[in-house]
Structures are given as C-alpha cells and as structure tokens.
Amino acid sequence: MAESHAATVEGSGPSTTALAHHFEDMEQQREAGTLGMWVFLITEIMFFGGMFLAYTLYRSKYPDEFARGSRELSILLGGINTVVLIGSSLTMAMAVHSAQTGNRKKLIGFLAVTLLLGLTFLGIKAVEYTEKFEHHHFPGVNFKLGEHSETASQVAQKPDGAAAQPQAQKPVLDSKRVQLFFWIYFAMTGMHALHMIIGAGALSFLIYYSRKGRYTPEYYAPVELTGLYWHFVDIVWIFLFPLLYLLGLHE
Amino acid sequence: MISTAPKPSEVIVPPQRHYLNAGYGVKSWLLTTDHKRIGLLYLASITLFFFLGGAFATIIRLELATPAGDLVSSENYNKFFTMHGVVMIFFFLIPSVPAVLGNFLIPLMIGAKDVAFPRLNLLSWYVYNIGAIITLYAIIAGGVDTGWTFYAPLSTTYSNTNVMATGVGIFITGFSSILTGLNFIVTIHTLRAPGLTWLKMPLFLWAHYATSLIQVLGTPVIAITILLLAFERAVHVGIFDPALGGDPVLFQHLFWFYSHPAVYIMILPSMGIVSEIVATFVRKNIFGYKFIAFSSIAIAVFGFLVWGHHMFVSSQSVYAGMVFSFLSMAVAIPSAVKVFNWTATLYKSSVSYQTPMLYAFGFIGLFTIGGLTGLFLAALGFDVHVHDTYFVVAHFHYIMVGGAIMGYLGGLHYWWPKISGRMYPEGWAKLGVLTIFVGFNLTFFPQFLLGYMGMPRRYHAYSEEFQVLNVMSSAGASILAVGYLLPMIYLIWSMRYGPVASANPWPSTGLEWRTSSPPPPENFEKTPVVTWHAYEFKPRDQAEIVGEF
Amino acid sequence: MSEHIVPIKIYLSIWLTLMVLTGVTIWVAYYDLKQFSVIVALSIAVFKALLVVLYFMHVRYSSRLTKVIIAAGVFWLIILIALTFSDYWTRNWQAAF
Numbered sequence A: 001m002a003e004s005h006a007a008t009v010e011g012s013g014p015s016t017t018a019l020a021h022h023f024e025d026m027e028q029q030r031e032a033g034t035l036g037m038w039v040f041l042i043t044e045i046m047f048f049g050g051m052f053l054a055y056t057l058y059r060s061k062y063p064d065e066f067a068r069g070s071r072e073l074s075i076l077l078g079g080i081n082t083v084v085l086i087g088s089s090l091t092m093a094m095a096v097h098s099a100q101t102g103n104r105k106k107l108i109g110f111l112a113v114t115l116l117l118g119l120t121f122l123g124i125k126a127v128e129y130t131e132k133f134e135h136h137h138f139p140g141v142n143f144k145l146g147e148h149s150e151t152a153s154q155v156a157q158k159p160d161g162a163a164a165q166p167q168a169q170k171p172v173l174d175s176k177r178v179q180l181f182f183w184i185y186f187a188m189t190g191m192h193a194l195h196m197i198i199g200a201g202a203l204s205f206l207i208y209y210s211r212k213g214r215y216t217p218e219y220y221a222p223v224e225l226t227g228l229y230w231h232f233v234d235i236v237w238i239f240l241f242p243l244l245y246l247l248g249l250h251e
Numbered sequence B: 001m002i003s004t005a006p007k008p009s010e011v012i013v014p015p016q017r018h019y020l021n022a023g024y025g026v027k028s029w030l031l032t033t034d035h036k037r038i039g040l041l042y043l044a045s046i047t048l049f050f051f052l053g054g055a056f057a058t059i060i061r062l063e064l065a066t067p068a069g070d071l072v073s074s075e076n077y078n079k080f081f082t083m084h085g086v087v088m089i090f091f092f093l094i095p096s097v098p099a100v101l102g103n104f105l106i107p108l109m110i111g112a113k114d115v116a117f118p119r120l121n122l123l124s125w126y127v128y129n130i131g132a133i134i135t136l137y138a139i140i141a142g143g144v145d146t147g148w149t150f151y152a153p154l155s156t157t158y159s160n161t162n163v164m165a166t167g168v169g170i171f172i173t174g175f176s177s178i179l180t181g182l183n184f185i186v187t188i189h190t191l192r193a194p195g196l197t198w199l200k201m202p203l204f205l206w207a208h209y210a211t212s213l214i215q216v217l218g219t220p221v222i223a224i225t226i227l228l229l230a231f232e233r234a235v236h237v238g239i240f241d242p243a244l245g246g247d248p249v250l251f252q253h254l255f256w257f258y259s260h261p262a263v264y265i266m267i268l269p270s271m272g273i274v275s276e277i278v279a280t281f282v283r284k285n286i287f288g289y290k291f292i293a294f295s296s297i298a299i300a301v302f303g304f305l306v307w308g309h310h311m312f313v314s315s316q317s318v319y320a321g322m323v324f325s326f327l328s329m330a331v332a333i334p335s336a337v338k339v340f341n342w343t344a345t346l347y348k349s350s351v352s353y354q355t356p357m358l359y360a361f362g363f364i365g366l367f368t369i370g371g372l373t374g375l376f377l378a379a380l381g382f383d384v385h386v387h388d389t390y391f392v393v394a395h396f397h398y399i400m401v402g403g404a405i406m407g408y409l410g411g412l413h414y415w416w417p418k419i420s421g422r423m424y425p426e427g428w429a430k431l432g433v434l435t436i437f438v439g440f441n442l443t444f445f446p447q448f449l450l451g452y453m454g455m456p457r458r459y460h461a462y463s464e465e466f467q468v469l470n471v472m473s474s475a476g477a478s479i480l481a482v483g484y485l486l487p488m489i490y491l492i493w494s495m496r497y498g499p500v501a502s503a504n505p506w507p508s509t510g511l512e513w514r515t516s517s518p519p520p521p522e523n524f525e526k527t528p529v530v531t532w533h534a535y536e537f538k539p540r541d542q543a544e545i546v547g548e549f
Numbered sequence C: 001m002s003e004h005i006v007p008i009k010i011y012l013s014i015w016l017t018l019m020v021l022t023g024v025t026i027w028v029a030y031y032d033l034k035q036f037s038v039i040v041a042l043s044i045a046v047f048k049a050l051l052v053v054l055y056f057m058h059v060r061y062s063s064r065l066t067k068v069i070i071a072a073g074v075f076w077l078i079i080l081i082a083l084t085f086s087d088y089w090t091r092n093w094q095a096a097f
Helices: A026-061 A063-070 A075-101 A104-134 A152-156 A166-172 A175-211 A221-249 B026-030 B035-063 B074-110 B118-140 B154-158 B163-190 B203-235 B248-282 B289-305 B318-346 B355-378 B380-386 B390-420 B426-453 B464-497 C008-029 C036-056 C064-088
Strands: none
Touching: A026 A063, A026 A175, A026 A221, A026 B163, A026 B203, A026 B248, A026 C064, A063 A175, A063 A221, A075 A104, A075 A221, A075 C008, A075 C036, A104 A175, A104 A221, A175 A221, A175 B203, A221 C008, A221 C036, B035 B074, B035 B118, B035 B390, B035 B464, B074 B118, B074 B163, B074 B203, B074 B248, B074 B390, B118 B163, B154 B203, B163 B203, B203 B248, B203 B289, B203 C064, B248 B289, B248 B318, B248 B355, B248 B390, B248 C064, B289 B318, B289 C064, B318 B355, B318 B380, B318 C064, B355 B380, B355 B390, B355 B426, B390 B426, B390 B464, B426 B464, C008 C036
C-alpha cells in the first residue's frame, strides 16, 4: 500500500523508465508484480489440482492397473529428469541472486544454464513419449500392453499366489483402466511440459533483455517472477515423479 | 419527464478534459489501457451477448406458450436452452458487474490511477472476445445441445453438435475472468490511497475482492475440466466416459466445484452495488458494516463447500449428500446477514425513491425469495422431489435475474452520471424498473408452481394442465423484454441529450464522487488522502459531504 | 525495504538436500511398504516442495500476505479433493439405522 504521497510520480531518477505511470514508486510496483505472480500460481495449483484429483480417484479405484501402467515408465529417465529439473531450479535461484547483486555476466550465464537444463528435460521427455508411442502405450484403439516387457506376467501374480499361468491371469487387469493411467500420465506430464515450454520462452526473453542490460538491482522483477514460475513448475514435477513413476513398484 | 437536473441556480459545467474526450478514433479505444474505457468496451460486448441470450429465451418462452412442441423441434429446443444458458452465464452474468462496473469503479474507489496491470486488463477484454467469437461460431455452425452443464458422456461421446467449439470458447473466456480477478486482488491490496484502510473501504470493494477470490480459485478447475473433456471428445481417450473405464460423476464434481461458486461470482458484485445504493439513498451509515464486509468473504469461502447439492440424484453417496446439504444451509447465514443489515439500514430512515434505490429494493426482495427457495433445494429430501423441475429454474432465475441483473442495472443507473457525465431520464427509468419487476415476477413466479406440480425442465412439450401457468410465464417474459429494452434505449439517448451531471449528483461519500463526471484519464488531479469512513453521511439538511482531501 | 538476498550457501545446501531426497524417494520405492509407500512418497515430495517454496521462492523471507495466499491455494486444493472423496469413500457404506 502506498504510504507516501504522490510527489514522486513524475519525478526523475534512475529507475523512472521502468516505473509504470500508475504506480507511486518502484517498491509498490514490485509488490504488485510479486503478488500478481503468486495469485497466478494459485490458479496453477487449482489447474493441476483437477488432474491430481482425477489421478487420486482412479488410482484408489484401480490400484493394480495403475501399478501395472506405472511399471512401464522408465525410472531411469524420470529420475534423470528430476535431477535436471532440480538443478535448473538451483541455477534459476542463482540467476535471481545475480540480478539482485547486479552481476550481469553471471545473470546471463545462469539464465542460459537454466534454459539449457529446461531444454534437456524436454528432450528427455520427448524420448520417453516416443518410446511410449512406439510401444503402443498411448491410450486409444492401438493401445497394447505387455509384449515387450518382462514384467507383464508378474502383474497378475500375487506374491503369495500359486504359480498360475501368467497368460491365463492376464485378463484380470482391465486394459481400459490401464489406459486411464496412461491418459492421466500423458495429460499431466503433457501439461507440465507445456508449462516448461512457456518457461523456456520466458527465459529466452530474459536472456535477450539481460544482454541489453535492462535488469539492475533496482529493477529485476521479470527475472524474479520468471523464477517463481520456474520453481512452481519444478514443484509440480516433484509430485508427478513419485506419483507416476515410483508408486507402482509394489502393489 | 421527471429528472434529477440541478437547481436552476447552479449551472453545472462539464469538465474540459475527461477520459471520454481524451482521444477519439478506433485506436484510442481498442488499444486503451484506461480501466474506464476497458469497462465500456466490456459493456458493449456483454450487452450484445445479453440480448443474444435474451433472444434464445424468447424462443424458449414462445415454444412453451402451447403444450405441444409445435414451434421448434425437440433437437432445436435442446440447442436453444443450452445456448441460452451458455451465453447468459459465461458471456453475460460472470463478466457483467466485475468487468464493467468493477473495472470502471475499483481504481476510482480506492483513489488509484488505474488497476495494477492495465495491459493485462485490456488483454482480458480481447481474450473474452476471442472466446466469444468462437462460441458465436459454434452457435452459427449449428449450436450445441448438451445443456450448459456439458455432462459426460453426452458431451464427450454422444452429442453430434458443436460441443468442441463451445468448450474451447468457454475455456478461453475463462482466462479473461481469471485475469480480471487477479487484477482486482492485486489492485485492492497494493493501490489503495493513503488512509484508505481495509475497514474504510466501500462494501463494493469487499464484494469484488470476494468475487475475485472465487474467480481465481475456481476458474482454473473448469478450465482443466473443459480441456480434459475436449480431448476426450477429440481422440476418444479419456477419463469421464464409463465406456472408457471412466467415471461421469467425476465430471460433475469438477464441473460444480467451479460452477456453484460461479453463482457467487454473479451475485456477490450485485450485493456490493446494493450496499452502496442503500447507504446513499437513505443517507445513513450502513448498519453492520463489518458484518456485510466479512459476509462477502464468508460467502466466497462457503460457496466452495456446497457443490454436491447439485448432485443429490447423480449416484453421489447419500452421506456426502447429507454433508453437502448441511453445508449449503450454512451459506444462507452470510447471505441472510446481508439482507438483515440492509433492512436494518432502511429501518426508520427516510428513503429517496430514485431509480437505483428501486432496483436495490427489487434486488433485496427477489434475492430473498431466490435465496430461501435455494434452502428448500438444499434440503436433500425436497430436492429429490423437485430435482430438474421448473422449481429449480425459477429458483436460480430469482437469484441471477432478480438478483444479479437487478443489481447490475441498479449499479449502471447509479454510476451512469459518473460513466457518461449525463443524467438518465428519471421518469423513463422508473417506468423501466417497474416494468422489469412486474415482468420478472410474472415470468418466474408461475415457474415455482409449475415445478412444484412436477413439470420437468428442458422439455419442449408438456401436459396440458400446465398451460395456464406457462402462458402467464410467457406473457411476463414479453413484459420483461420490454423492460430490458427501455434502459438500453434511454441510456444511449441520455449520453447525448441527458442533463449534464455534477461530480456528485446523489450526493454520496465515495471517492469516485470526488472527481469530475466523467473523470479525467488519470482519475484524480492529486492522490487523495482518505480520512473518512466509507458511509459517513452528514444529516440530510447539510448538503456537503464529509472529508476533504 | 528491498528483497532479501539469500546467501549462495543456503541455495547450495537446499539443492543438495533436494538431490538426497530424490535419491531417498527412489530408493525407498524399491521396498514394499504396502499402503505406507504412498505416505512416504508424498511426505518426501511435500518436504521437497516446502524447501523449494521457502528458500528458492523466498517465501521464508516474504510478507505474511504471500504466505496466506499460498496457504489458501493449498487449502482450496484440499477442499476439492477432500469433498470429492467424501462422496467416493462413503458410496458403499451401509445404513446403520
């Protein structure tokens, strides 16, 4: 809230170019920007929340099928992606730090590394998606499960069950429900990847403008706000990774 | 013609420079970031959709004048009531008060130069229009017939109409609602003038703050729901259709998680308007300011806890039904707090019966009927009896038309001098509000009876014993249509020919009345310092207003 | 009042903790903990998210308003999930009276 009077509105100073006409001072503008970003992130929580609800519901309804689907995902690739994304969060935080301390070279460097890690994540995701399509794991009429995977037969076997014919027990799993898992997997990771792509775009802008020297310790709100967004996308993945990749190992 | 023109002694000189003459030409409007102009842009867009939705309603009422389905086929009737709902809810009621009056007034009321993010504000109008155009395309291309609720699996699998385009249109328009809500929350938090503490704020601002919370927290859920629905329809892969292993009730949960609170998006801003109007026209501090303020927030929060009362007969668990039924009763408390406080403000006061006040009276009465019948419907046992009958239709029209639109029109009249710099013709306006009130009640009261007698909604033919009440309803609808056309005509007329309005014609205490009518582009010549409470009125015989800045 | 500058050391130790926790959550997934596997996985994820929010996103040093907004977001997500499950969990209850 503006505590001061309007004396500074038309005033001159090093930061006036970055100050929009309807704010009293830089502090108010920064506060509004940060608040706006946080409110936006709340909408993002609810947006992903709808899908988390669907996940929770169907996982509790069809635990076996979800475990089955989950085992088709590569923990190795997912794990690498988790490491990549957490690393990019660190470099993003460092970029904000560099902007705060006015180190332009480091700012550009950290932004570039963040962008690179983000693109790495997307690249690995693309490899995973390709694999899923090749294995007919995308839900739909061509959906198939199992031929290429050794774990297929283990599914139907209860740990204490008799060594029944794996083939005979297969129909116990409803293919439609496994498809539901894959649909939720694609919807959630796809929406996450879309957010990554938008984040990568924002980072490219930041790099372009930091090279032009737009950001100073007085005005670095875009860096800070993009940082908040990037960390949020990281947090979504922090939940997606265990829920989609890990929880199916034992059911 | 009666008018509130100033006494002959004081000649009102309109301001030399104001936001309307700050620039001419298409570009000065389409690229404006001035919140006042954006409010007017929204006014134009939503008025168009209001009359489009009204046209669909006309067809519905014409069809229902006779028991036989003789005007339109049942398939087309499905489309008409669906498009009536879609257009009225997503393209008129939800943006109506916040996007027009909220946009125009919030910065003025808090003494700011603009909203926190003016460019996002303009973007929201464009986003609204893109969504609106896509939906218009869907309508012209043949319409959509799923009901505005888009229940799966009808919408995902079986309907052969333009579900996809309509869904995309609503999805996009949702973002304009989010942007508006986000903007208002940040604006109210960060841009209040020095001295304007939360408890000095006009109740209009509290109502809009609560509305914005719902927009921000609820709209993303409908967005992802529509997105999942659209994918399911497009590639026949998804999570709602039981044929795909999904659960259609999940769709209803997700849909109503937004769409029930959305009712409060429509009604809360109008409640804010009524608080302003009541205080101004009885010239009294509003009774129970804090209660009204916090009841807005309470409605916003409780509104998210009750959605299951739309699903009592959907195979939802009866135990959940009991919880939702109980919580729905709880929403009545903050709503009743408002009604009681308004009436307590009116108690032993002398009221000026000018048009905005008449709209406020209409609101209070009709909202109370709508709210109380809402309690009937929240009661599990009764709802099973009248579910999907005209009782429900009558109930929510009492809230949305009798409540939300009454408040919207009241606000439009109340702030019209500020918006246009001209007074509306009081005589015509009084005729308008009377026509609307009579027409409204004649249209919708018979529907309570019809519903109670068992006439189901969404059918184009009905048993003959229902005809008398249906004819009454249709007759009322034509009166209502005239009532809505009147303000559109005389408000446009008054922009050019109405008497020039003073800065504070009522007079009232709000900051928006302490700048010229129409306001200058930057709203205030100097930043105001607020030292008075929102409704600090001097006695009637003292003309001046409390507090100078 | 300008933004609090977090020392680099804190960033690095948070990053290290996040990496360790990622390792832990993968490692623990290979053990069959029955229904507790969900609880363990989610607890670790929530803890990781908290670290990111508090330190990388500076919420520990932010105004109370920011904290309230985040709490509201999480609270509303809980409303969405909890009330929906109030339906699904009680579908098969038998009437006790």
